[in-house]
Amino acid sequence: MEPGQQPRVGYAALYRVFFWIGLFSFGGGLLPWIQREIVTLRGWMRDEDFLPGVAMAQILPGVNSTNMAVFVGQRLRGAPGAAVALVGMLTGPFLVMLVAAVSYQQVLGVPAIHAAMAGAAAGALGMMLRMGVTAVRSAGRSFGPILVMVAVFVAVGVLRWSLIPVVLVAIPVSVAIAWPRGGKNA
Amino acid sequence: MRDDPYIGLLVVLAPLSIASIGGATAIYAPLQYEAVDVRQWVTGAQFLDMFAMSRFIPGPSSILGALIGFKIAGILGALVAMIALYLPSSALCYAVGAVWDKHRGKPWHTALEQGLAPIAAGLIMAGVLSLYRITGGDVLTGAVILAAAAALTWKRKLHPFILLAGGAIAFELAWLLGR
Known part of the structure; x- marks a missing residue:
């Protein structure tokens, strides 16, 4: 585990990556796209460094995608990197928002646009499902982690319990299960 | 001070x-209450629009908060709204990340x-399920999700564009056929 060994990423490159992700982020489910750009294509981070950020981005308050931009930017270039990634992520949406605010009456009246947006959102959900499969595979094969995983899924996804109490119970249980292995691996 | 739109946006x-927590959907109810009922920045119908x-x-x-900011105070209002919406949560995320790294x-x-790790995995899958529910949970949506995965x-x-465009085209065709 040597975080200092990562390639030094330029601010302009960091901004560009997050600008494009932000501009085309329809229907949520941005984390797999960020993973693809940062881990799969550019190798700026590894999956095992990226996935804890996915958990953190979801558990902490705030929007998942902006939290993830802060996490990745911070890992790569510290505080300025976090700011650059965050601003990059929000530039596109802000500009589109201004255009939409001026012209929204016309846009909303077109049903074809509704259909296209719903389809794009479904495609984005497919990306999220694929990322979930990766996360499930890397979460551990023994009984304990699988039980935690299924319990969290059922509580939040199926029963729709609120996130905070579920996570407050799940974290200590899951960490306790991981503790002996963590001690040996460290 | 209550009449200053910038301070109002920051305060709300x-x-x-x-x-x-758990994404942007958590803020809709309180935002509607503040923007429509308490401060009357927009009407209920405008809020829904x-x-x-x-x-x-x-x-x-x-x-959505920045749209309201634009409505009541122009581009500067939208900018102030963006800062108020994303700076506090990002600062918290940064602080936690810094402690984490140390x-x-x-x-x-x-x-x-x-x-x-298993909590993240469970939450991602729960997110897929709850977003699928919001879409209405029809067969076409499910098929596009599975095909993209x-x-x-x-x-x-x-490239994600291919997946998003593929989904959009499938829905567009279904809409044309069903018309």
Whole structure:
């Protein structure tokens, strides 16, 4: 585990990556796209460094995608990197928002646009499902982690319990299960 | 001071930034209450219009707050709203990340990281399910989701545009046929 060994990423490159992700982020489910750009294509981070950020981005308050931009930017270039990634992520949406605010009456009246947006959102959900499969595979094969995983899924996804109490119970249980292995691996 | 739109935006939106746990949907109810009932920045009908419009804008759906900012105070209002919406939660995320990095490699840190992994996996899958429900949960949506996931398994580096455009085209065709 040597975080200092990562390639030094330029601010302009960091901004560009997050600008494009932000501009085309329809229907949520941005984390797999960020993973693809940062881990799969550019190798700026590894999956095992990226996935804890996915958990953190979801558990902490705030929007998942902006939290993830802060996490990745911070890992790569510290505080300025976090700011650059965050601003990059929000530039596109802000500009589109201004255009939409001026012209929204016309846009909303077109049903074809509704259909296209719903389809794009479904495609984005497919990306999220694929990322979930990766996360499930890397979460551990023994009984304990699988039980935690299924319990969290059922509580939040199926029963729709609120996130905070579920996570407050799940974290200590899951960490306790991981503790002996963590001690040996460290 | 209550009449200053910039201060009003900061006072309403900054707490919502920290309160938006589990994503932007958590802030809709309190935002509507503040913007429509308490401060009367917009009417209920305008709020619903803006809510629908925020689905056409890329990025977090809480950008609805910036639409309201634009409505009451122009571009500067929208900018102030963006800062209020995203700076507090980002600062918190940064602070947690900084503490996290400092303790890298310690046994409890490794245990915490390993312990978070199954929780993250469960939350991602729960997110897929709850977003699928919001879409209405029809067969076409399910088919596009599975097809996109399968395509990514086949080619890991497949560009997201292809998946989004593929979904959009499928829905567009279904809409044309069903008309």
